[in-house]
Amino acid sequence: GDLQSLSDYERRAERHMPPETWHHIQAGAGAGTSLAANRMQFDRYRLVPRMLTDMQGATTGMELFGLRHAAPILLAPVAYHRLAHPQGELATASAATALDTTMVVSTLSSIPLEDIAQAARAAAVELGRTAPPPLWFQLYVQPDRAYTAELIHRAEAAGYQVLVFTVDASVKRSDFTLPPDVDAANLRGMPRLSQNASAAGGQIVFGTPLLDAAPTWESLAWLRTATKLPIVVKGLLSPHDAKRAVEHGADGIIVSNHGGRVLDGLIPPLDALPAMVEAVEDRIPLLLDSGVRHGTDVLKALALGARAVLIGRPQVHALAVAGMQGVAHMLHILRAELELAMVQTGCARPAAIQRHHLADGS
Amino acid sequence: GDLQSLSDYERRAERHMPPETWHHIQAGAGAGTSLAANRMQFDRYRLVPRMLTDMQGATTGMELFGLRHAAPILLAPVAYHRLAHPQGELATASAATALDTTMVVSTLSSIPLEDIAQAARAAAVELGRTAPPPLWFQLYVQPDRAYTAELIHRAEAAGYQVLVFTVDASVKRSDFTLPPDVDAANLRGMPRLSQNASAAGGQIVFGTPLLDAAPTWESLAWLRTATKLPIVVKGLLSPHDAKRAVEHGADGIIVSNHGGRVLDGLIPPLDALPAMVEAVEDRIPLLLDSGVRHGTDVLKALALGARAVLIGRPQVHALAVAGMQGVAHMLHILRAELELAMVQTGCARPAAIQRHHLADGS
Amino acid sequence: GDLQSLSDYERRAERHMPPETWHHIQAGAGAGTSLAANRMQFDRYRLVPRMLTDMQGATTGMELFGLRHAAPILLAPVAYHRLAHPQGELATASAATALDTTMVVSTLSSIPLEDIAQAARAAAVELGRTAPPPLWFQLYVQPDRAYTAELIHRAEAAGYQVLVFTVDASVKRSDFTLPPDVDAANLRGMPRLSQNASAAGGQIVFGTPLLDAAPTWESLAWLRTATKLPIVVKGLLSPHDAKRAVEHGADGIIVSNHGGRVLDGLIPPLDALPAMVEAVEDRIPLLLDSGVRHGTDVLKALALGARAVLIGRPQVHALAVAGMQGVAHMLHILRAELELAMVQTGCARPAAIQRHHLADGS
Amino acid sequence: GDLQSLSDYERRAERHMPPETWHHIQAGAGAGTSLAANRMQFDRYRLVPRMLTDMQGATTGMELFGLRHAAPILLAPVAYHRLAHPQGELATASAATALDTTMVVSTLSSIPLEDIAQAARAAAVELGRTAPPPLWFQLYVQPDRAYTAELIHRAEAAGYQVLVFTVDASVKRSDFTLPPDVDAANLRGMPRLSQNASAAGGQIVFGTPLLDAAPTWESLAWLRTATKLPIVVKGLLSPHDAKRAVEHGADGIIVSNHGGRVLDGLIPPLDALPAMVEAVEDRIPLLLDSGVRHGTDVLKALALGARAVLIGRPQVHALAVAGMQGVAHMLHILRAELELAMVQTGCARPAAIQRHHLADGS
Ligand SMILES: Cc1cc2nc3c(=O)[nH]c(=O)nc-3n(C[C@H](O)[C@H](O)[C@H](O)COP(=O)(O)O)c2cc1C
Ligand SMILES: Cc1cc2nc3c(=O)[nH]c(=O)nc-3n(C[C@H](O)[C@H](O)[C@H](O)COP(=O)(O)O)c2cc1C
Ligand SMILES: Cc1cc2nc3c(=O)[nH]c(=O)nc-3n(C[C@H](O)[C@H](O)[C@H](O)COP(=O)(O)O)c2cc1C
Ligand SMILES: Cc1cc2nc3c(=O)[nH]c(=O)nc-3n(C[C@H](O)[C@H](O)[C@H](O)COP(=O)(O)O)c2cc1C
16 A cells, blocks of 8 residues: 555665664765765656657567566665565565566575575466576675686576676675674685785775775686676776776676765766766667666666666565565566656657656756 | 735645645655656746836736637646535636636536536626636547547537647556545546556556557547647647647647646756747747746746746645635735736736846856 | 854844834745845855955945945945834934944935934034945835925935935835834825725736836936936846946946845846946946845955945844944944955955956855 | 764764864854855765776875875864863874874964974884874964064974965954963964954954964065975965965965865865866975865865865864874774775876866766
């Protein structure tokens, strides 16, 4: 009844988590200006509708990397779903399958990646479908390259069809401690670097093992040789980096400031998008996340050149409030909102959404 | 005494309605950013007055579609006036007649359109006038074309002189249920489409009967053949659509985002107006609604190229607070404010209001 | 002790007046957007200082209409000072004399204009000065031209040296009723027009006697013949009107929106100023009022081309809080603030204040 | 634990001081618009990161006036540290030494400048370092030139290596009275000018002895002859003054509005910076203070052309909360934040921080 928008889920979710977990999931870095800017970036634009369009045969369906996706909305990689609900990623994967939505599974999932893929397939069978929607796997490059390679091969073997290489969160400050029943299920047994190692030469962050293990362009070059899957680089915000990613063989980019979680003051993705679109010249698709909460946000991102968007926190909110059904309902709301927005603007398919559908707000 | 502005009526009205009705009337779609923008669009402009003008013989009178209107202010079509007052549209029509103001009667009126026209004529007689001001009828195209044609002929027969074709509200989400004593009086007996029919092919809104019955440009072409009355298309916001409307034989356009009620994020009409004025090149008049609350708002809309404005919610507020007399008083306030604004800016007639009377605010 | 700025006086003054009087003095017209804009217009600009300037011999003194003024700050005409303090304009005139500040006496003063001039001379004598600062008289043109002429001659005879012709407040709505012990002392015996006379032809304001008696450009032409005093037109905001004023023989203009009291939404004077400066091409001086509260506001107005500013409400606040001494102290604060601002920006005289001392804020 | 940012220290500090002291330290001049603008100036810019950069050998180290500084962050001159903590500047100097940070000691220090230098050296010895970081001395030119010369020679003799000549605070209003146990330790025995001396010729500030003793460009010329130390002029905000400073032989400039403490409405330094950078054409380095609170603020200032920044109030906050350790911790936080920001933007040294790392916010 009264859960009619993603914000309704957000408001409700707080009661379903311990305060530290809630803060860990919600908070932005530093003073939170990027977090706020992520929402404001969408409000800057107004929709200019085209009315009286014939919408016979309208669809939200689209293709990415040769794979059919039911809508230009994906679930962003989010660590540790079991923080929000005991069934964790299993519930999310089932809900995503029910709504024909691609889930990007995190390296830091709290359920082994193989089990998540299996849950998606099982849900598809139950719904009488031949297959679940494409599954993507998000990779945090690990200090040990052999270990990283093994992780990639596990994902390939489990049927993941796209690899998301996250590059913006290698050095990140956090006080949050995982509860005892939640862990990084995919990384069990892997030795991890301490974030508290002291630095050399009077510097504080520079020179720490953590920073030394951070990915570089060379890591992308290596990754290109380590897999045949399409590689999507997640976390770029400059046209310069977009060009370099193309040069290094990336198949796509997720324009993202990590939901405002890493460095406060980062440009919001929607502001960064146009210059990046220009830089890549249609050679590879650009996706976008950070702050997407309404169907009209999706439409605005597409009008500015994104091919699809991802949503992060809303999956956690819905999962905390109502588990699998919560995520399914949340996705249903967002999809319905997108279709309504497309109707009102006369767009019968995602590619019909163009810059002329937007005006700069005052 | 203390009811001196339209906002005073708005503040007061809440007490006169059940909360759900109040919410139904007031609320904007989604997060309400368009609703807020509808007010802010007016505050963006500042008035640049011309002082010491001779105002002998000044008038607010003007012509639209060959019909004399006492002022460039009309009552926008608003469904179900009986939600606000037991006399509903009868009270509104009498008040409008008293203030020589055109009322646009909604397809969804809670009193039959014939009775409303009759109430207007009766009020004119009582005031010793030869005729009431011109009455306009707002049309929602119905799924059944024959039924729609019949509705038009009823309006013509009852003396309505202009037809307003609303195109922006065919697919709209609402939880509001009419109370038992209020109904769509004009549509009694007409089978209506369920808004909950399930869609085909995994889509949610696309492919529903509701959407399939939505009007298209073809509907306008048909309408042009179905009546001789001037047709005003209500709910356009882009220059592209303005041009198409002209091509399809429309006689006027109401630039409107439906008071922010349909899709959140739509451009406010005042922002859309200049490009539309340019697009139609004076071939047909543009009217504007959404957010008009002050005499200076009217002046600003006219300075930017509108020929007249319509007010929606304020009629409901005044009706709820004080019935017929409330609406008459509210119209008196707004008309007095417009005249004062014209005095201060030295405009002796509506056509004298020009772009140079405005400056962009900071 | 704790009265250190004009805002301190404003905050304090409320306690010293009945609520209706306070509201009458403070309120802006309509929704109060112009009132707020009058303050924001100053905050839009930032000061760009020039440091290390030699300030030997610095002065705030300047000339207007051949008359020496101690600072580019005048007291704006404000009706009925006895609303704030039993001594009314007598107290204000004495304080103004003490601080060597020109007072513009209103047609609607609550003390006869002759007595006010006398109070100023008496204060000068008491301070051992040869003469008080120049006194100006503000004229509201009265419906009866002979009566108006008589008023002018009374002002000339009483020693007023400049005539301010206010043109922006002829038709103004107000509910405020004067208390029994306060009246328009200069207009005793003059028949006044009712503001409630009904209008002709279905209009509300248009065609009323009040509007018919409002001044026009012809009134200014007549005034030019009726006096030899310099005439300053108060209440213009457009370059068009500025040019016409010059053509009609005005000696100066006060760029003003009447403190936001007449029509809500009027452009703030500082926004209007640059185009008006350009329009008059230095032929006559432009003064400015509405919202001036700080020494830096004075500096900003001068940097944008005003030759002096006037302050309205602050005199009423200071008068209500502490009578004559309040006004003197308030003027002292403002003058000290102006001098400090001139020191910090390296301006040793008013004419040194230039556009390059300002930057547009963000 | 819960002191993780400079704002945390600020919030906490209030409890550690009497209200008048707190107000004296925190308050901005006048209405406080400059104080607020000092923070907003940073929020106007968004960071455009460059990811996947190799950060091997990264450093914050840089050179100024031939002296090695560990990071582009200095402690701004702040009077009377003993207001915040009984150990005053001794504690600050020790903490600065521990974090290898340059302290600019104020003329108005509450500990003699010689003792502060001694404390810094002692701390270096204790830490096993050969020398403390460079110490700078801030000069307020005194009415008596011989006395000023003596002050300079004391600073030189005590080992200070750079002279900061503050030019923006000679005439400043303040009600604050020092508590009995705090005084201007360096100026003991020097006769000071009363701020209450009355002015000549009807002016209030102009013509007072205080203003007559204020520094001028001639003072800088004299200073240039009086010392061989590099001279940094503190408190300029216009390109015009920047050029004059270069012409008068200044070795550097601190672009500053004195933390919004002197004249309300002054342009925030970041807004002033680009034009000044252009004016000096790389002939001398520009530093910046006022409002710096985050590592990203440092990065933004450097991207816009500053070579280093100074922080004022945060040292007082940290000193009040936790003495020497507080200041050391606060500096550690800021340095860590800067390094993290450099990592995220791919800048391996201060000089790598460029304009392309910023985008204007909306
Ligand atoms: C609790 C949480 C955990 C996240 N974990 C990951 C992760 O493991 N890998 C990753 O690439 N991004 C991660 N992200 C970032 C998301 O993929 C996404 O970029 C971000 O949440 C989008 O912003 P939104 O939350 O405003 O939709 C995480 C975000 C949140 C809120
Ligand atoms: C309660 C309500 C009912 C409405 N019903 C109709 C309607 O039946 N037909 C129509 O064309 N517009 C309808 N509208 C839209 C109005 O005609 C108009 O576009 C809008 O109210 C203008 O904005 P305002 O309320 O800010 O003045 C309705 C608006 C409200 C508030
Ligand atoms: C209570 C009050 C009475 C006023 N009476 C007059 C008046 O009699 N004649 C006139 O020209 N302006 C009158 N004004 C306008 C002032 O001259 C001036 O334009 C305005 O107050 C300036 O704005 P400020 O109050 O923000 O300084 C009055 C203003 C106030 C607040
Ligand atoms: C309490 C206090 C005392 C100050 N004393 C001096 C001083 O003695 N000499 C000086 O040049 N600047 C002085 N300043 C100004 C600082 O050097 C610096 O310009 C300012 O604090 C920077 O702004 P911030 O506080 O926002 O970082 C003082 C500032 C404060 C807050």
